[in-house]
Amino acid sequence: MSLTPVLELSNVSKTYSSRQVLSGLSYSFAAGEYVAIMGDSGVGKSTLLNLIAGLDSPDSGEIRIDGKILPVEDEAATNLRRRHLGFIFQAFHILPHLTLLQNVSLPLLLNRLPLDRAPVMLTAVGLQGREQDFPHQLSGGELQRVAIARALVHRPRLILADEPTGNLDQDTAHEVLQLIRTEIKANQASAIIVTHSRLAAETADKILMLSKHGLTPVPLENQT
Numbered sequence: 001m002s003l004t005p006v007l008e009l010s011n012v013s014k015t016y017s018s019r020q021v022l023s024g025l026s027y028s029f030a031a032g033e034y035v036a037i038m039g040d041s042g043v044g045k046s047t048l049l050n051l052i053a054g055l056d057s058p059d060s061g062e063i064r065i066d067g068k069i070l071p072v073e074d075e076a077a078t079n080l081r082r083r084h085l086g087f088i089f090q091a092f093h094i095l096p097h098l099t100l101l102q103n104v105s106l107p108l109l110l111n112r113l114p115l116d117r118a119p120v121m122l123t124a125v126g127l128q129g130r131e132q133d134f135p136h137q138l139s140g141g142e143l144q145r146v147a148i149a150r151a152l153v154h155r156p157r158l159i160l161a162d163e164p165t166g167n168l169d170q171d172t173a174h175e176v177l178q179l180i181r182t183e184i185k186a187n188q189a190s191a192i193i194v195t196h197s198r199l200a201a202e203t204a205d206k207i208l209m210l211s212k213h214g215l216t217p218v219p220l221e222n223q224t
């Protein structure tokens with residue numbers, strides 16, 4: 001396991017209008033760690049994930065991925081994110097004019113990787129036989145599974161997931177969470193999932209609670 005943290009937050013603050021959402025947040029995530037972040041609604045979980053993903057910038061403080069600061073709107077940083085991050089965000093729409101197979105192949109194409117893992121990942125999320133379907137033919141839960149296949153297909157180093165099982169029934173959620181965990185461990189990747197679901201959080205190695213005091217580890221056995 002590398003000694004450089006896969007992700008390091010140093011004194012990160014973010015304010016929207018006059019509302020301070022994150023205030024001096026610091027935390028180090030070790031390589032290979034699979035962490036769930038929980039916390040009250042509005043406490044800033046999605047904001048934090050967006051900052052890590054490079055969709056927005058902190059007002060102050062630093063975010064390092066593999067020891068590097070990746071500026072927003074920097075082409076080299078975008079390429080690094082594309083190669084090393086996998087996003088499972090509800091806002092990251094599946095492209096409507098592409099088939100499911102084309103959607104899942106996209107990270108492989110963009111990173112010039114062999115395309116043979118795309119059908120394998122569609123099968124892994126239970127969508128075998130649907131490769132040539134278009135997104136409008138799918139239910140919300142099926143679309144979420146396509147998003148998960150697309151996020152994992154290029155074996156990213158760091159997977160960021162915002163409510164990855166939000167649209168899924170309990171059995172499918174369980175299968176998808178197991179798949180995420182298996183992929184993370186098989187590829188020695190790291191993952192941060194933001195969730196309100198105990199079921200989802202307990203598949204992680206560690207649960208962190210985000211509050212105005214920062215990120216606090218919660219012992220798994222003390223979860224209520």
Ligand SMILES: Nc1ncnc2c1ncn2[C@@H]1O[C@H](COP(=O)(O)OP(=O)(O)OP(=O)(O)O)[C@@H](O)[C@H]1O
Nearest residue numbers: 016017019021039040041042043044045046047048
């Ligand atoms: N782009 C934005 N512009 C203005 N305010 C924002 C923006 N994004 C988030 N906020 C505000 O920041 C606060 C934190 O929002 P965030 O979505 O990060 O919370 P959360 O912990 O993910 O909540 P939930 O669990 O309900 O999804 C909220 O008060 C929200 O209204």
